[in-house]
Amino acid sequence: MSSLDFPLPAPLEGHAALRAQVRDFLKETLPPGYSAAERARSWMGFDPEFSRALGARGYIGMTLPVEYGGHGRSAIERHVVVEELLAAGAPVAAHWIADRQSSQMILRCGTEAQRREILPRIAAGECYFCIGMSEPDSGSDLASVRSRAERVPGGWRLTGTKLWTTFAHKSHYMICFCRTGPAEERHAGNSQFIVDLSLPGISIRPVLDIAGEHHFNEVSFDDVLLPEDALLGREGEGWTQVMSELAFERSGPERFLSSFALLEETSRLAGADDAGAARALGRLTAHLLVLRHMSQSVAGRLQQGEKPDLHAAIVKDLGATFEQEIPERARQLIAPAQGDADYAAAFARTRLAAPCFSLRGGTREVLRGIIARHLGVR
Amino acid sequence: MADMISESAARLFAGTARRAATEAWSPDLWQEIEEAGYPLSLLSEEKGGFGLEGEEAFAALRIAARHAAPVPLAETMVANWLLAEAGLPLAEGPAAVDDGTGRIPWGRHLAVLVRVSAGAEPRLQRLALADASWREGRNLVGEPRDELLSAPGVAVEARLGVAAEVPQALAALARAQQLAGAMESVLDMTVRYATERVQFGRPIAKFQAIQQYLAVMAEETAAASAAAAMGALALSLARTAPARFRLLAGAAKLRAGEAVGKVADLAHQIHGAIGFSQEYPLHELTRRLWSWRDEDGREDDWAEILGQAVLAGRARGLWPQITHLQSDRF
Ligand SMILES: Cc1cc2nc3c(=O)[nH]c(=O)nc-3n(C[C@H](O)[C@H](O)[C@H](O)COP(=O)(O)OP(=O)(O)OC[C@H]3O[C@@H](n4cnc5c(N)ncnc54)[C@H](O)[C@@H]3O)c2cc1C
Numbered sequence: 001m002s003s004l005d006f007p008l009p010a011p012l013e014g015h016a017a018l019r020a021q022v023r024d025f026l027k028e029t030l031p032p033g034y035s036a037a038e039r040a041r042s043w044m045g046f047d048p049e050f051s052r053a054l055g056a057r058g059y060i061g062m063t064l065p066v067e068y069g070g071h072g073r074s075a076i077e078r079h080v081v082v083e084e085l086l087a088a089g090a091p092v093a094a095h096w097i098a099d100r101q102s103s104q105m106i107l108r109c110g111t112e113a114q115r116r117e118i119l120p121r122i123a124a125g126e127c128y129f130c131i132g133m134s135e136p137d138s139g140s141d142l143a144s145v146r147s148r149a150e151r152v153p154g155g156w157r158l159t160g161t162k163l164w165t166t167f168a169h170k171s172h173y174m175i176c177f178c179r180t181g182p183a184e185e186r187h188a189g190n191s192q193f194i195v196d197l198s199l200p201g202i203s204i205r206p207v208l209d210i211a212g213e214h215h216f217n218e219v220s221f222d223d224v225l226l227p228e229d230a231l232l233g234r235e236g237e238g239w240t241q242v243m244s245e246l247a248f249e250r251s252g253p254e255r256f257l258s259s260f261a262l263l264e265e266t267s268r269l270a271g272a273d274d275a276g277a278a279r280a281l282g283r284l285t286a287h288l289l290v291l292r293h294m295s296q297s298v299a300g301r302l303q304q305g306e307k308p309d310l311h312a313a314i315v316k317d318l319g320a321t322f323e324q325e326i327p328e329r330a331r332q333l334i335a336p337a338q339g340d341a342d343y344a345a346a347f348a349r350t351r352l353a354a355p356c357f358s359l360r361g362g363t364r365e366v367l368r369g370i371i372a373r374h375l376g377v378r
Numbered sequence: 379m380a381d382m383i384s385e386s387a388a389r390l391f392a393g394t395a396r397r398a399a400t401e402a403w404s405p406d407l408w409q410e411i412e413e414a415g416y417p418l419s420l421l422s423e424e425k426g427g428f429g430l431e432g433e434e435a436f437a438a439l440r441i442a443a444r445h446a447a448p449v450p451l452a453e454t455m456v457a458n459w460l461l462a463e464a465g466l467p468l469a470e471g472p473a474a475v476d477d478g479t480g481r482i483p484w485g486r487h488l489a490v491l492v493r494v495s496a497g498a499e500p501r502l503q504r505l506a507l508a509d510a511s512w513r514e515g516r517n518l519v520g521e522p523r524d525e526l527l528s529a530p531g532v533a534v535e536a537r538l539g540v541a542a543e544v545p546q547a548l549a550a551l552a553r554a555q556q557l558a559g560a561m562e563s564v565l566d567m568t569v570r571y572a573t574e575r576v577q578f579g580r581p582i583a584k585f586q587a588i589q590q591y592l593a594v595m596a597e598e599t600a601a602a603s604a605a606a607a608m609g610a611l612a613l614s615l616a617r618t619a620p621a622r623f624r625l626l627a628g629a630a631k632l633r634a635g636e637a638v639g640k641v642a643d644l645a646h647q648i649h650g651a652i653g654f655s656q657e658y659p660l661h662e663l664t665r666r667l668w669s670w671r672d673e674d675g676r677e678d679d680w681a682e683i684l685g686q687a688v689l690a691g692r693a694r695g696l697w698p699q700i701t702h703l704q705s706d707r708f
Contacts, residue, residue, distance in 0.1 A: 004562075004596060006604040008611065011707040019701060080708055087697040264696045272689055279678050282685025283636075286629035288700060290601055293608040296708055314600050317593075368593035375569050375592055377583035 006293060006311065009300030012076050022059070022084040029053050030090060037345035039089025039261035043254045044215055044353075046170060047091035048125075054092075055125025059085075060099050064107060069120025075303040079253065079296060086257040093167060093215075098122045101248040102129035102175055106194070109233030109241055114194065118173070130168045131249070132176035132195065132219065133242065135161055140366050143186045143239065147178035147221065149193060156180075156226040158195065161218060166360075168217040169204050171197055176221075177242045180235055190238030192245075193230045200224070211352040244307070249361050251298050251312035256291040256319030258357055259326035262350040263288075265343045266330045277333050284329065287322050291315065310374040313367040320357040320364065327351040383430070386414060387438040391445035402520055403487050408449055408472060414438070417454040418468070420613070425462040433610040436555040440606070443559030446662040448521065450474055450484035452552040457492045459548065463539030463617075464502040475545055476526075477674065485524030486512045495535075500542045503535040517673070519665035541620035548616060549674040551609045551627035556670050557634040558606035560663045561599045561641045567660060568595060568645045575650075582648070591644045598637035605633035611706070622703055625687055628680035635671035635680075642667050 012018075029050065038045060054060055062078040064070020085092050103122045106114055121127035138144045147160025160178060168174060174195045181189025197204070201224035206214045233241050263284060270277035294315045301308040327350045336347045358364040372378045390410055411417065416438040421427025430437075442451050450472045457473035471489025476482055482491065491510075493503040508531040512524040538545075569592060572583035582588050609630030615623040642664040646653050653660040671677070691699050 004565075004600040004603060006600065006607060008607075008707055015708045016705065076708065083701075260697070267688060267692055267696050270689060275682055278685030278689055279681040280685065281688050282681035282683065283632065283677065285684050285688050285700070286605075286632040286681065289626070289629045289704060290605045290608060290633045292700070292704060294601070294604045297604070311600075314597050318597050318601055365590065368590045368597075369586075371593035371596050372589035375596055377569060377573060377589050377592055 004314075006297035007300070008293065008297055009076055009303060012074075012080065015080055018077060018080050019084055022081050023088075025054075025057055025059070026084070026088045026090060030088065034089075035345070036261055036265050036342035037349060038091070039264075040346040040349040041091070041093075042089055042258045042261065042353075043086060043092050043096055045089070045091030046093040046167060046215075048094045048128075050091050051095040051125035051128075053125070054085075054090075055095070055123060060095050060125050061103055061119065061123030064103060064119055064123055068107070068115050069123040070103075071123070075299045076296070079299040083253045083257070083292075086254055087260055089261045094128050094170065095122070095125050096254075097131055097166070097171075098127060098129040100252060101131070101245050102173070104248050105175060105192070105232065105241065105245050108244070109192075109237075110194075111229065113229065114232070118194070127173070128167065128171040130165050130171040130174045130197075131245075132162045132165060132174040132178075134164045136163050140363055142177070142242065143190070145178055145190065146183075147176065149178050149180050149191065149226065151180075152225070154225075155228045156193065156230060158193070158221040158224040158226055161220045163218050164207070164216045165204075165219050166216050168197065168219045169206065169214075173197060174219065175232060175245070177238055180238070187239040188236055190242070191235050192232040192238045192241050193226055194232050195221075195224070195226065195230060199226070209352075210355070211349070243309075246362065247307055247309050247312060250316045250367075251295075251302065251308065253292070253295050255316040255361070256288070256295065256322050258353065259323040259350045262330055262346045263326050265339070265346045266326075266333055269334050269339055269343055274333075280329050280333055284322070284326065291319055291322060294318070310371065313362075313370045316361065317358070317364055317367045317371075323357045324354045327354055383416075383419075383428075383434070384437050384441065387416065387441040390414060391442050391447050394442075394445045394447040394449075402448055402522070403484075404448065407447065411442075411449060411451060412471075416442075416451060417458055417473075420455050420459040421462050426468060427462075431614060433607050435613060436552070436606070436610050439552060440555045440559035440562075443556035443666070444563045446560065446563070446659075446666055450487065452549075452556055453483045456545070456548050456552050457490065460492055460494075460502055460538075460540070460545055461490075461504060464536040465539060466502060466504045466534060466536050469504075475549060477546065477549065480525050481515060481523040482512075482526055483673075484522050485510075485526060486514060486522055491526070491529070494538060494542075494545050496542070500538040501535050502538045503533055505529055505533045506531040508532075517669035519662070519669050521666075521669065540617060543624045544616050544620050546674065547620075547624040547627040550631035550680065551613070553670050553674045554602075554606045554609050554627070554630040554634045557631075557638060557667060558599075558602045560667050560670075561602050561634075561637060564641055564645045564660070564663050564667070565592075565595050565599045567663070568592065568648050571653075572648055588648060591648055595641050595644050598640045602634040602637040602641075605630040605637075608704075615706075621687075625684055625703055628675065628683055631675055632677045632680040632684070635677045638667045638671045 061070040062073040149156040149158045176193045176195045180191040201222045205218045418427040423429040453474035469490035473490035474483045476493045491505040495501045510529040511527045515523045612626040
């Protein structure tokens with residue numbers, strides 16, 4: 001059985017100064033009166049201007065090597081910065097996916113030309129990516145994707161449909177996971193491509209969420225001609241690659257901080273002498289402290305070059321449960337109609353976003369399946 | 379040093395669960411524990427311990443709990459740490475702190491009782507228990523929880539060497555280690571059982587409902603272990619930053635205690651009737667879990683303390699409070 005330990009990495013020199021720098025940057029950069037409603041978007045607020053400012057400050061592509069425009073810093077330092085951005089509810093969505101996973105994939109599997117072309121723009125906060133995994137008939141069962149790239153002279157021809165593609169309509173590229181071999185080869189027949197979303201034959205249609213917001217999309221590929229060098233990594237290695245991409249997608253502090261703005265609003269309005277409120281807030285605080293400890297431990301494992309997919313799955317599922325509990329506790333303490341406008345806005349946004357916390361990035365049941373496999377029972 | 383302790387503790391405590399089922403108190407086992415020096419695990423070298431830090435200082439206790447060892451190791455470790463900080467002689471024999479509830483853990487078997495007096499200048503009293511008389515009680519697993527009727531022994535006292543909130547927090551922290559250790563065993567035992575028990579022609583571990591339960595148990599056990607580790611790392615703050623120590627220790631106890639609810643229930647569910655029987659050892663662990671989570675502060679007790687601290691400091695903002703509490707590494 002795998003170890004369920006969550007040891008912390010060695011102390012980070014100068015962590016307090018780094019946190020202070022990020023806080024100062026946020027104070028200067030976020031507009032005055034950045035509202036609770038904005039903060040409650042958590043990592044779904046899309047603001048290219050903010051991303052460019054963040055990139056200019058050296059807070060994107062932190063772990064990328066300097067030669068590719070990155071900053072050669074550790075996963076732990078990145079963790080500190082990301083935590084501060086999330087806790088402040090900063091609008092990080094534009095560069096988020098590129099920073100968190102696409103850049104790592106290009107660094108690991110990309111060609112030298114792909115790295116030189118794309119990574120510096122990502123680190124500058126100017127180049128945005130989306131995730132092309134899910135399709136209408138392939139959700140949890142990712143290996144069943146039907147989108148297909150056929151070899152043609154000079155490159156590849158891509159056909160098919162991706163669904164739920166977050167911010168495809170505002171991204172420059174998609175890393176698209178699709179079939180390149182026969183359908184019978186569930187795992188071996190897949191590859192990944194860096195798809196330039198400005199190419200002819202690509203149409204992007206909005207899909208609104210239950211709050212009426214537009215973030216995800218349906219993306220159709222109608223005989224899209226991809227150049228030879230759109231292939232990411234090796235042909236037929238798509239399955240292994242996409243699994244490592246998911247490890248980046250699942251491991252960060254955004255997996256337990258999505259409802260933080262509402263927690264903050266609740267603690268702001270709770271009565272100072274209300275013992276019930278103190279108990280509820282104290283309990284959530286204890287959970288948050290432990291989740292932070294666990295998440296920092298995962299960052300340490302990443303820094304060591306481990307593949308902490310078990311530990312990341314545990315943090316993500318516990319984190320989603322915590323995030324989903326916050327609106328439920330909040331409404332017990334402060335009726336949404338009785339809080340002020342900031343509280344009400346944070347509540348509405350968080351309550352309506354909460355169902356997706358245990359879906360996006362792998363459903364609760366899929367994560368528990370991963371854990372069960374590590375326990376040796378699957 | 380730390381590895382040596384873990385190995386020797388694993389050897390010493392292996393098999394004590396079986397002993398736990400048949401005898402409540404084993405002087406021989408306690409003798410071995412004293413010879414190994416575990417009751418001094420929390421002490422610095424100057425104070426007569428081994429200078430272990432963080433999780434290592436609690437390693438023997440966690441292993442003892444994994445094996446459901448029926449001994450007052452947590453209690454004696456805490457009592458000795460307080461005695462050392464107050465500059466009083468360490469306990470020769472089992473010791474415990476009187477937490478004021480009137481139920482003294484392992485009372486009838488103790489050599490020394492430690493008491494903290496309240497007030498502006500709190501003091502620590504060390505009472506040698508020669509011919510004490512007790513009204514016997516027990517917790518859910520049968521560990522003695524006795525009421526002291528009279529104690530003619532000799533008392534010495536000194537100024538409490540640490541902040542007034544530290545004794546209670548340290549006791550909670552020790553319990554959190556026990557909770558984590560016992561849950562680790564419950565998970566192992568349940569995974570093993572699920573792969574061995576066959577129904578409908580296959581091991582029950584092959585049923586997805588059971589797999590999902592096991593995953594929840596693993597998540598909660600992992601959270602409890604991480605909570606215990608987080609609290610253990612804070613031990614060095616007990617002297618230098620007692621307010622932070624108290625909140626981190628309390629958070630550890632709270633989170634581990636909350637995990638008990640799910641882990642113990644699911645373990646029994648997965649074991650079926652056999653796990654509900656006296657002859658099967660699961661209850662040696664689950665009854666300890668249900669007892670310990672109510673001792674040295676229930677989840678709600680610590681939640682209120684933590685919540686009041688958070689509310690009192692909210693002008694600073696919630697996030698800065700969180701990062702300040704955990705500011706030792708990152
Ligand atoms: C807000 C949001 C943003 C998203 N953004 C993106 C994106 O940018 N790019 C992208 O590619 N995808 C994205 N997704 C899609 C996401 O990855 C999928 O929702 C997820 O993988 C689940 O797929 P599904 O929704 O089709 O559900 P299904 O797979 O159909 O699952 C439905 C239910 O069945 C359960 N289930 C399925 N299989 C099993 C099994 N083997 N055992 C037990 N239970 C099972 C699931 O757990 C779930 O409860 C996003 C989703 C959301 C909600």
